[in-house]
Amino acid sequence: MERPHTGRRRNEAAHRAILDAALRLLAESDGAKVNIDAIARAAGVGKQTVYRWWPSKGTLLLDALTDRSEQDVARPDTGSLRTDLLHLIESTFAGAQRIPTASALRTLVREAAGDEHLAELLRTFTMERREVAREVLARGRERGELRADADLDLLLDQFYGLFWYRFLLGHAALDRRTAEELTDALLKQ
Structure with missing residues (x-):
């Protein structure tokens, strides 16, 4: 389920969902590459929301x-x-x-x-x-x-x-x- 648009301010629920999704997907990946699209989808946010807060997948992880x-x-x-x-x-x-x-x-x-x-x-x-x-x-x-x-x-x-x-x-x-x-x-x- 996609979350409502969060605008420029950080939405703490979206922030938490992204962090949790990134960790969960990394854990489940079994060595496969985890990308920002998958993290955003799993967190229920748009890819642009992720990039607004983290410049790269590495900094997010x-x-x-x-x-x-x-x-x-x-x-x-x-x-x-x-x-x-x-x-x-x-x-x-x-x-x-x-x-x-x-x-x-x-x-x-x-x-x-x-x-x-x-x-x-x-x-x-x-x-x-x-x-x-x-x-x-x-x-x-x-x-x-x-x-x-x-x-x-x-x-x-x-x-x-x-x-x-x-x-x-x-x-x-x-x-x-x-x-x-x-x-x-x-x-x-």
């Missing part, structure tokens, strides 16, 4: 993933580094495994291997997620819960390295127990 990630992965600030880090790691693991996020992320990684524009968008997405985790670690360091000379980039690489390795290869769990073990291992350094 990045926005859809970022939006979903912000919904699924909290920005904890409880005053305890262990509590915040555990919550962040656990919600990252859980959020990435939800439908349609899991399929969409795997498809995007697969497509990014052969598409430099998508690879750059994936780098941007991962850098945004790393920045959230960096803030948690930096606050903990400021409170003295982490060594003053702790290498935050190395800690982030260990967190996301384990995440992406297990997420993409599926050889081991990304569950609460793993989140707890990873949190404790990171805090021992």
Whole structure:
């Protein structure tokens, strides 16, 4: 069903429908190209509405993933580094495994291997997620819960390295127990 013309102002219902449709179609694509026409049709809007808000399919997919990630992965600030880090790691693991996020992320990684524009968008997405985790670690360091000379980039690489390795290869769990073990291992350094 086509939505009424939204004019120049952003219609939040149409915006949400487009983001959800983009993520769903990417997840369902199984490697097939997803285009703006299909996203617009699935969202019930005109193609011009999509292009008014996003200059390319890639920026729309990045926005859809970022939006979903912000919904699924909290920005904890409880005053305890262990509590915040555990919550962040656990919600990252859980959020990435939800439908349609899991399929969409795997498809995007697969497509990014052969598409430099998508690879750059994936780098941007991962850098945004790393920045959230960096803030948690930096606050903990400021409170003295982490060594003053702790290498935050190395800690982030260990967190996301384990995440992406297990997420993409599926050889081991990304569950609460793993989140707890990873949190404790990171805090021992």
